[in-house]
Amino acid sequence: MxxxxxxxxxxxxxxxxxxxxxxxxxxxxxxxxxxxxxxxARGVMIVSLNVPLRATLGNKIYVEIIVGNERTTKVTTILTVTCLTTDQIIGREAETLDGLSSHKIVYSWDTKELKEDRYVILAELEDVPGEMHLDDNVRQADIFLVP
Structure with a gap:
């Protein structure tokens, strides 16, 4: 037992x-x-959005965006830059970024048809699959157009 x-x-x-x-x-x-x-969970981000604070009506304004990839792998996303005040698309294109890299994009915005006012420029990146931090995919800036 x-x-x-x-x-x-x-x-x-x-x-x-x-x-x-x-x-x-x-x-x-x-x-x-x-x-x-x-x-x-990391992904793509807009590092910076640069426009002049004040510009003259009728001139071309250069909108400079720096986009970055926080992942170690290559990703492709779509960048869209619009003027929220006029609903005008300033630029839209697919961006392919190598791992842990950044890329500078410059768009030219024609202001001939606009009037004196404050305009809001919005840059937005589409999120990549699995990205959790989406707050850095959008940036906006104000510009004052004067005669």
């Missing part, structure tokens, strides 16, 4: 520690997967 009693305890301890090790292993694997997913 004692033999079965000792073997029962051994079996119990073996099962207990086996379950403990398996649960720790699955926890570690889930934690590692979460780290990998967090790394991929």
């Amino acid at each position: 004692r033999k079965y009693y000792v073997n029962g305890w051994r079996l119990g301890f073996t099962l207990f520690f086996g379950c403990f090790l398996l649960s720790e292993l699955s926890y570690c694997l889930a934690k590692e997967k979460k780290k990998i997913e967090h790394k991929d």
